[in-house]
Amino acid sequence: MNHQELRDLAAMYALGGLDGEERARFEALLRSGDPDATAALSEFEGDLLTLARDTAEAPPPSVKAELMARIAAEARHDAPSAEAPAIRRRRVLWPAVWAAVMAAGIAAVAVGVLVSASYETRLAALARESTALRADIERQQQIIALLRDPATEMVALSGLEPSPSARARMIWNSQAGGLLVAAGLPPTPEGKTYQLWAIAGKNAPVPAGVFAVDATGKGSLRVPPLGGMGKVDVFAVTLEPAGGLPAPSGQMYLAGKS
Amino acid sequence: MPSTGASPEDPGALVARIARGDREAFSRLYDAYAGPAFGLIRRVLRDPEASKDVLQEVFWQVWREAARYDPGRASPEAWILMRAKSRAIDRLRSMRRRDRTFVTAVDDSVARAAETGDDPPALVADRGLVERGLDRLPDAQRRVIELAFFEGLTQSEIAARLGEPLGTVKTRARLGLERLRSLLGGGRPSTT
Numbered sequence: 001m002n003h004q005e006l007r008d009l010a011a012m013y014a015l016g017g018l019d020g021e022e023r024a025r026f027e028a029l030l031r032s033g034d035p036d037a038t039a040a041l042s043e044f045e046g047d048l049l050t051l052a053r054d055t056a057e058a059p060p061p062s063v064k065a066e067l068m069a070r071i072a073a074e075a076r077h078d079a080p081s082a083e084a085p086a087i088r089r090r091r092v093l094w095p096a097v098w099a100a101v102m103a104a105g106i107a108a109v110a111v112g113v114l115v116s117a118s119y120e121t122r123l124a125a126l127a128r129e130s131t132a133l134r135a136d137i138e139r140q141q142q143i144i145a146l147l148r149d150p151a152t153e154m155v156a157l158s159g160l161e162p163s164p165s166a167r168a169r170m171i172w173n174s175q176a177g178g179l180l181v182a183a184g185l186p187p188t189p190e191g192k193t194y195q196l197w198a199i200a201g202k203n204a205p206v207p208a209g210v211f212a213v214d215a216t217g218k219g220s221l222r223v224p225p226l227g228g229m230g231k232v233d234v235f236a237v238t239l240e241p242a243g244g245l246p247a248p249s250g251q252m253y254l255a256g257k258s
Numbered sequence: 259m260p261s262t263g264a265s266p267e268d269p270g271a272l273v274a275r276i277a278r279g280d281r282e283a284f285s286r287l288y289d290a291y292a293g294p295a296f297g298l299i300r301r302v303l304r305d306p307e308a309s310k311d312v313l314q315e316v317f318w319q320v321w322r323e324a325a326r327y328d329p330g331r332a333s334p335e336a337w338i339l340m341r342a343k344s345r346a347i348d349r350l351r352s353m354r355r356r357d358r359t360f361v362t363a364v365d366d367s368v369a370r371a372a373e374t375g376d377d378p379p380a381l382v383a384d385r386g387l388v389e390r391g392l393d394r395l396p397d398a399q400r401r402v403i404e405l406a407f408f409e410g411l412t413q414s415e416i417a418a419r420l421g422e423p424l425g426t427v428k429t430r431a432r433l434g435l436e437r438l439r440s441l442l443g444g445g446r447p448s449t450t
């Protein structure tokens with residue numbers, strides 16, 4: 001194996017994607033302490049840490065709060081054994097034992113309360129998950145039906161002045177409605193919303209729904225069929241006050257002709 | 259590297275204190291690495307609720323398993339972040355088993371088509387912090403890194419998915435990581 005091949009293996013191993021016989025071969029090299037393999041691997045692992053630092057995102061404060069509460073609950077349950085002093089004396093002080101038993105009983109109740117609270121949190125999370133799952137499946141079926149319909153067309157929207165790098169696709173079917181998928185939009189400012197418009201010929205734009213984007217600038221919008229509207233010539237997205245308006249007032253971020 | 263006179267913020271010393279049940283040390287270690295860990299998890303899972311769960315699970319394990327941390331094998335940062343990544347991928351796989359990510363996949367492939375459709379270079383600007391470095395890679399290299407690192411696919415699966423020879427996939431992964439290093443001004447040693 002030449003140097004370049006070894007580095008290819010190390011890079012893929014660091015990414016977690018090395019498989020089959022090559023994985024076995026590379027792991028054997030690592031086990032044997034091969035200096036080139038070890039050095040290449042730690043080099044690429046370093047790159048991935050850099051990548052991780054680059055994608056940092058502040059977690060919601062609730063995560064830390066829950067963790068600290070969980071740790072506090074555990075500490076009450078069993079004090080860290082590493083810090084427990086070694087038992088030197090054989091003589092046992094019974095009152096102290098009783099006090100400890102009582103304290104343990106109280107602690108057990110406290111832990112019970114906390115544990116049940118944590119199960120409730122978990123159950124609520126599961127319920128949320130299953131609701132989201134059902135909604136996802138429904139959405140997925142609608143999208144598939146839409147994509148299967150030969151009358152469905154795909155309209156590309158390009159970014160305009162305020163966000164030239166934004167892009168979107170409108171999957172549109174005049175009978176069934178459609179789906180807008182946008183990427184690269186600036187985060188929605190406080191009190192504002194993105195609003196989609198459908199325009200036919202020289203007529204006034206028809207409001208087609210509002211949406212927000214996530215931290216990565218992506219957003220999507222299910223659009224119902226726009227009753228009474230024939231062929232749509234242009235789809236456009238503007239930034240409007242929260243809730244949207246009956247007619248566009250803000251700057252246009254995306255537009256595309258069908 | 260001096261091994262004595264470790265400051266209170268030395269991550270290795272923090273892990274050692276956590277192993278002795280020191281909550282203050284845990285709080286500091288969390289503050290230092292929860293951000294990058296959460297960013298990684300979010301890249302893999304996208305779903306905010308699931309990402310919070312995984313982040314909590316990862317740091318709970320840090321608390322429970324600090325005594326088993328081996329400084330000879332990885333820096334505390336690598337120990338935590340690689341764990342975050344693999345837990346997130348485990349979760350992704352179990353979600354995928356429940357067909358859940360199909361929707362994300364449809365949405366994403368459409369969004370990706372939109373992203374890469376017309377003039378990719380223009381897209382580099384203005385995407386915010388989250389995808390900064392990776393987005394500056396050539397598309398072919400970025401895809402391989404994303405599929406392996408953030409979606410947990412093996413090189414064979416990637417080759418099949420992209421319809422490229424295995425050798426090409428591996429070389430792109432290496433070139434991508436090397437490129438990323440120069441883009442992000444990396445080149446730091448991976449261990450302290």
